[in-house]
Amino acid sequence: MRPAEPLPGSVQPAASDLAIRIVHDNCPGVAGMKTAWGFSALVTGLEKVILFDTGSDGALLLENLARLEIDPGRIDIVVLSHLHGDHTGGLAGLLQANPRVQVCLPASFPARFKEVVQGYGATLHEIAGPQEICRDVHTTGVLGRRLKEQALAIRTPRGLVVLTGCAHPGITRILQTVRRLHPEDLFLVLGGFHLEWVTTWKIAAILRVFRSHGVRYVAPTHCSSDKARRLFQQDYGPACLDIGVGKTIALADLTT
Ligand SMILES: [Zn+2]
Ligand SMILES: [Zn+2]
Known part of the structure; x- marks a missing residue:
C-alpha cells in the first residue's frame, strides 16, 4: 500500500486541498440530504479519494453521494x-456501485465479512498496527480491547486532521495515540466522539485533554451527543465547526 518514493528533487504535494464531506450522518446538515444513524465521510484532495466508514444504509449513502454529485467510481x-x-x-451498496476499491479494515473483522468484501472483487487490507494508507494518511492501528477500532491521521500543512468513527476506545486515547505516532500538531478532530451518557464533568475533562494537545478545530458529530456538541461549541466557539450530513470541511476555509 505504500506509494512509490518520490523522485529526488520532486515536490511532495501537500494536502492543502483537503476537503472532508459528510455523506452519511444522523446529524442533519444540508437541506435535502438524508439522515440516518451512522457515519461516513468522503476525503478528497489527497493522493487517493478515501471513504471513511459507510454509514448504515447503502442506498441512502449512494443517494446522498448523487445529491452531492459525487461519482462513487472516484473512490x-x-x-x-x-x-x-x-x-x-x-459497504455492500458502495461495492455494488464500485467494486474496484481497496478496503482497509481491522484484522479482527470476522472471516465471513472479509469473504463477502473480496467476493465483490475489492482488495482487502487487514489493519493491525499503525501504518500508512496512502501518502499523508496514516491509521492509528487497531485500538481497544473488546471493541477494536482504528482512526485516521491525515498530514496537512496546518497540522494533523484526525478522523474518528465512534471513538469506542476513547477519544482521548485516540488523540494520545496520534500524538505518540506523529510529531505534528493536532489541527482538527472530526467524527464521532462517543460521548452519549457521559457526564458534563467528564466532558469538561475531555475538553481539557483536547486543549492540552493543542487541538485547533473540533467537529463532533454522529455519536458525540447533543450535550457534548453544545459543550464543545461553548468551549471552542467558532472553532467548533458546524457539521452534519452534506456539510464540507475544507482546509482552505479554516483561516484562524
Ligand atoms: Zn460503534
Ligand atoms: Zn457509530
Whole structure:
C-alpha cells in the first residue's frame, strides 16, 4: 500500500486541498440530504479519494453521494473504523456501485465479512498496527480491547486532521495515540466522539485533554451527543465547526 518514493528533487504535494464531506450522518446538515444513524465521510484532495466508514444504509449513502454529485467510481479506498453496522452497513451498496476499491479494515473483522468484501472483487487490507494508507494518511492501528477500532491521521500543512468513527476506545486515547505516532500538531478532530451518557464533568475533562494537545478545530458529530456538541461549541466557539450530513470541511476555509 505504500506509494512509490518520490523522485529526488520532486515536490511532495501537500494536502492543502483537503476537503472532508459528510455523506452519511444522523446529524442533519444540508437541506435535502438524508439522515440516518451512522457515519461516513468522503476525503478528497489527497493522493487517493478515501471513504471513511459507510454509514448504515447503502442506498441512502449512494443517494446522498448523487445529491452531492459525487461519482462513487472516484473512490479509491474505503476505510472501516470498526465493525458496528452504522459504519459498515453501507459497504455492500458502495461495492455494488464500485467494486474496484481497496478496503482497509481491522484484522479482527470476522472471516465471513472479509469473504463477502473480496467476493465483490475489492482488495482487502487487514489493519493491525499503525501504518500508512496512502501518502499523508496514516491509521492509528487497531485500538481497544473488546471493541477494536482504528482512526485516521491525515498530514496537512496546518497540522494533523484526525478522523474518528465512534471513538469506542476513547477519544482521548485516540488523540494520545496520534500524538505518540506523529510529531505534528493536532489541527482538527472530526467524527464521532462517543460521548452519549457521559457526564458534563467528564466532558469538561475531555475538553481539557483536547486543549492540552493543542487541538485547533473540533467537529463532533454522529455519536458525540447533543450535550457534548453544545459543550464543545461553548468551549471552542467558532472553532467548533458546524457539521452534519452534506456539510464540507475544507482546509482552505479554516483561516484562524
Ligand atoms: Zn460503534
Ligand atoms: Zn457509530
